[in-house]
Amino acid sequence: MLNFGFVNQKNFSLLTDLYELTMAQIYFDKGIxxxxxxxxxxxxxxNRNYFLNAGLEQVLYYISNIRFEKEEIEYLRTTGKFSDEFLKYLKDFKFTGNLYAMEEGEIFFPYEPVVVVEAPLIQAQILETFIINTMQISILxxxxxxxxxxxxxxxxxxxxGLRRAHGTDAGMKAARNSFIGGFAGTSNVLAGKEFNIPIFGTMAHSFIMAHNSEKEAFLNFAFKYKENxxxxxDTYDTIQGVKNAVEVAKYLNLKTFKGIRLDSGDIITLxxxxxxxxxxxxxxDxxxxxxGSMNEYKIKEFLDNNAPIDGFGVGTELVVSSDLPYLDCAYKLVEYAKKPKIKLSPQKITLPAKKQVYRIIKEGIIQKDIITLFDEKLEEANPLLKPFIINGELVEKNYPSLNQIKEKSLNNFKTLPEELKDIYKKYEFLPEISKSLKDIMEKLKKEVS
Amino acid sequence: MLNFGFVNQKNFSLLTDLYELTMAQIYFDKGIxxxxxxxxxxxxxxNRNYFLNAGLEQVLYYISNIRFEKEEIEYLRTTGKFSDEFLKYLKDFKFTGNLYAMEEGEIFFPYEPVVVVEAPLIQAQILETFIINTMQISILxxxxxxxxxxxxxxxxxxxxGLRRAHGTDAGMKAARNSFIGGFAGTSNVLAGKEFNIPIFGTMAHSFIMAHNSEKEAFLNFAFKYKENxxxxxDTYDTIQGVKNAVEVAKYLNLKTFKGIRLDSGDIITLxxxxxxxxxxxxxxDxxxxxxGSMNEYKIKEFLDNNAPIDGFGVGTELVVSSDLPYLDCAYKLVEYAKKPKIKLSPQKITLPAKKQVYRIIKEGIIQKDIITLFDEKLEEANPLLKPFIINGELVEKNYPSLNQIKEKSLNNFKTLPEELKDIYKKYEFLPEISKSLKDIMEKLKKEVS
Incomplete structure (x- = not known):
């Protein structure tokens, strides 16, 4: 029997690190x-001056739908690590807490809370792995x-980039989140269907090679798809290829056609x-x-050299985020039983307490972000963390469409200080910490050490 | 309504690039x-001297089960790109060809065919994107x-690494394929269930922080999990943490316990x-x-410095293959209608014709690999490409277990020439090309140019 290992709504409760569940077992036993x-x-x-928030919809879907089904409970029982009482607790598991987050399409900066989960400890802990798994690749x-x-x-x-994405779900997330980040669409047909975004395609080298000649291949394709x-x-000789395309278009009396694709060689000259x-x-027209190996650096280089290019297919380097294949990100406990918490491991100090992020925008440009205690109020600033789930219920039944999210992204992009848009140079733009939050940090450091 | 975008057996036929289907439409129209x-x-x-083959089971699963279901056909219809006749063809689509491949757990080298698909052009073309999507990340x-x-x-x-894997499926493939590559297991509970591999876990910093003291946290955990x-x-002070662990173990009269985990700091000294x-x-005991940011380089450094470490948890850098986040890999047409095919795009020349790979092993060590025409026979050498699907049917109903595949990997690892095992230095070990294959390449190059 062949086994694929699909992840679905029924089994995604177990897509978590074992320790989330063993810790939960102890919390359950001890009433913590x-x-x-x-x-x-x-x-x-x-190599990033800012981040674009994405992936929240999948996190909300997960939290709204996580249940431990019978088969999953039975598997846990076989491990011998869990008590019957705890497994019964999991059988009835349902998220009853709150989730605050920045909207998808929001720009954010290092150390700012992007998703805040406030719930009974066991619930909040169990969500950790899936939240990071979803948010990281979406933001990347x-x-x-x-x-x-x-x-x-x-x-x-x-x-x-579907073929070079890290598996099936990465292919879907690549299509969805690049659309949010300003792309017009994807080659991924299933993403087109599931996310209702435009799909695009041309032809492959194998298509040319399966014909007796390039011209014959062009003729067959254009006979069906005409102006599209x-x-x-570039399968054999690029310039001859362009001439063949023109010849075929003329032969078929096409007034115009969508275009040509260059996939190799000296792109600027060609x-x-x-x-x-x-x-x-x-x-x-x-x-x-x-x-072919496109990325933001090549796009800029080509356009800076006045290459008359109308569009780019960006694959591998986008979908694996090749120059930054992972984020240094975390999901950290910052408060328990109303008490702020801090972690002091070397190089990994966290900001304690439930927090809010305020953004000060003047004349359409971000001046600064300020991280405050959650209940602090700042005049003339917009809080970026908004409630999405309260007492286990979605605040809004209707989630924004991907078109709406993209519009938000591109509007937010305009608010970035100009130097942060530099793709080559690092500009550190760190949020300020409010005085109240600083005072708590100092107090905690003294207590712990 | 929230949307996740799950990929499953029903819809994975559409997890492909649009051009695979538009090219198929033309082939269908023209009877090509x-x-x-x-x-x-x-x-x-x-930065790789060899590759370990993995992912074949998922490819076989896909090819054996790909069907275009009604909802997927209706979506394709809405695009306006496909004829009713072609959509009817898709409705009845089933793979009827052959698939030859190296076994999972086989070591292979650049330019060697790893999976060979032989089928009517439309079928073979439609599989392209999914095959690359599956094989690349599994091999990485x-x-x-x-x-x-x-x-x-x-x-x-x-x-x-589940949390840092690129989405849900990448998390599953990380667990499965690292097991094949010699790992003892994973923290991913769902992978444990679906792939029947051991699961491991310790405790998180948040667990310590949710208690009033580290000692209390240790006590609660060890009270339940005892010797395990x-x-x-390292949440507060690592050495004090070790002392606290010992104190708690003594308090609970544990004769032994599984151990301690170091996640930060100067690991060798600590x-x-x-x-x-x-x-x-x-x-x-x-x-x-x-x-914490483990990889093969750190493991070697620690052990070379006689750090008394018994085990490593390897996450992020493994699951995103951080020093090589994608392979320069392809699925290329090499033969059509019995005629060998070649592509001459700059830097992307392919080896034409349906091929076999032979491996010559002496005294347990690989001497060389030779790529030949598929029907060439080589004395005293083992063919690496074996039939897995013939005429659309699986050759073997029983697929090897992951334990069997791992055993094969580790045995094959022993056959590697010693210098290829160097993790720092590049040694090129390229397969030879047989004379018959060379002759065909020269002939084709002349024909095309």
Whole structure:
């Protein structure tokens, strides 16, 4: 029998680290189950000046739907690590706490709480692994996508990375979160269906090679897809490929066609030559689409060199976030039974207490963020953490569409101070800490040491 | 309404790039559907001397079960890109071809075909994206795991990376394929259930912080888990943490306990001091387990410095394969209608024709691999590509267990030439090309140019 190992709504309660459940067993035994506050945040990193929040919808879905089903409970029983009473508790498990978070499409900075979970300790603890698993990859991709958008300006960006994503779910999250980050769509058909986002495609080298000639391949494709055709021109000789595309378009009497795709070679030179050939033959509306190891640096380089490129297919380096394949992020206990908590492990100090983040915007530009105690009020500033789940219930039944989230992302992008948009240079933009929060930190450090 | 975007057996037919389906539409229209041969292979890379094959079971599962269900067909219809006749063809789609592959747990080298699909062109084409999506991440993780195993020797290795894996499926594949690569198990409970592999866990810093003191936290945990307890000792002061663990174990009259976990600080010094404290207090069997940004380089450094470490929890860097987050891999058309095919795009030349790989082993050590035409026979050499699907049917109903695959991996690891096991230095070990294959390549290059 073959085994795939699908993750689904029925079994995702077990997609967690064992210690979440063994710790929960102890909390259950000892009645240690007062209200705890955990915060998900990201530490500073060398090659990102900002992050784009994404992935919250999947976190809310998980928290709203997590149940321990019979088969999963029976598996836990076989491990011999859990008491019957605790397994019965899991059978009835349901999240009853609160979740505050920044909206998807919000820009955020290091050390700011992005998701805040406030619930009886056992509940808040059990969610840890899944929340990090969801948020990290979503933020990585949304942020990388927004960096591409920041240099591509009005050019078309399409996510092409499904094959190089880390498995099936990563492929879905790549499509969803690059869309949020400013992409027009994806090549991933299932993402198109499930997330209702535009899908794009051209043709592969194998398509050319399966025909007797490039010209024949172009003819067959354009005969069916007409003006919607994008010809892949680099299988044998790129410039000849462009000429073949033009010849086929003329033969079929196409007034225009979608364009050509360059996937290798000296893109700046080739795109200029291709543009000339297309224009000279009356195909001024045919676009030039570029793919192959694309990233924000190449997009910028090509456009800075006036390469007449209309769109980019960005794959591998986007979907694995190749220059930053993981975030230094955490989900930390900051308060238990109303008492603020601090961790002092070397290089891993956390900000204690349930917190809020305020943003001060002047003339449309972010001036600074201030991390405060949750109940502090700041005049003339907007709180970024909003309630999404209160007492286990979703505050809003309707979640924003991905189009709405994307609009928010791109509007928020405009509020970034100009130097932070630099894709090469690191500018540290850290939130301020309010005086009340600082006082608590100092007090706790003294108590612990 | 919240949307997760799960991938499952019903919808995974659409987890593909749009162009696979639009090209298929043309092939269908034009009757271009002779037998094609596609090969999945990996190009050379700077920081790997060998690769460990993994992921085949999921590929076989996909190919055996891919169907286009009604809802998926209806979605395709809404795109306006497909004819009714073609959609009817998809409705009845079933793989009827052959698949040859190296077994999971086989060691392989750059440019060697690892999976060979031989089927009517439309079928073979449609599988492309999913095959790469599955194989790449599985190989990345299995290979990185085997590198850890190669330096950890007899130490316990546990996969701890679920939270930093790129989504849910990546978390499952991390657990499965690191097990194949020599790990003893995972912290991922669902992977334990679905793949029947051992699960491991200790306790988190939040567990300590939720108690009034570290000692109280240790006491509560050890009271329940007794000899199975691993104390996390670095929340406040590591050495004091070790002393607290010992004190609690004595208080509970534990003859021994599983051990302590170090997650930060100067591991070499701390592990030596900790070992001394444990030994002096009669806990010689208590082990020292280390975690926190582990990778093969750190494991080697610690052990080379005689750090008395018994096991490692390897997370983030393993599960995202941080020093090689993607493979330069491809699934290329090498033969169509019995004619070998070649692609000449710059830097992306492919080996044409349906091929076999032979391995010559002497005195238990790999001497060389030779890529030949599929039907060539080589004396005294073992063919690595074996039939897994013939005429759409699985050759073997029983797939090897993960334990069997791991055993194969570790036996194959012993056949590696010693210099290839170096984790720092690149040694190129490329397969030879047989004369018959070379002749065909030269002939094709002349024809195309």
């Amino acid at each position: 189950n007062d209200v705890a506050v955990f915060e998900f945040f990201v530490r500073d990193t060398e 991709i949304a942020t990388k996508a927004l960096r591409c958008y920041s240099v591509a300006k009005d050019k078309l960006l399409v996510e092409f 055709t994008i010809f892949l021109v 795109s200029k030559e291709a543009r000339k050939i297309l224009d000279e033959n009356g195909y001024k 045919a676009t030039i689409f570029v793919s | 559907n002779d037998v094609a041969v596609f090969e999945f292979f990996v190009r050379d890379t700077e 993780i299995a290979t990185k795991a085997l590198r850890c195993y190669s330096v950890a020797k007899d130490k316990l290795l546990v996969e701890f 307890t691993i104390f996390l000792v 592990s030596k001091e900790a070992r001394k404290i444990l030994d002096e207090n009669g806990y010689k 208590a082990t020292i387990f280390v975690s």
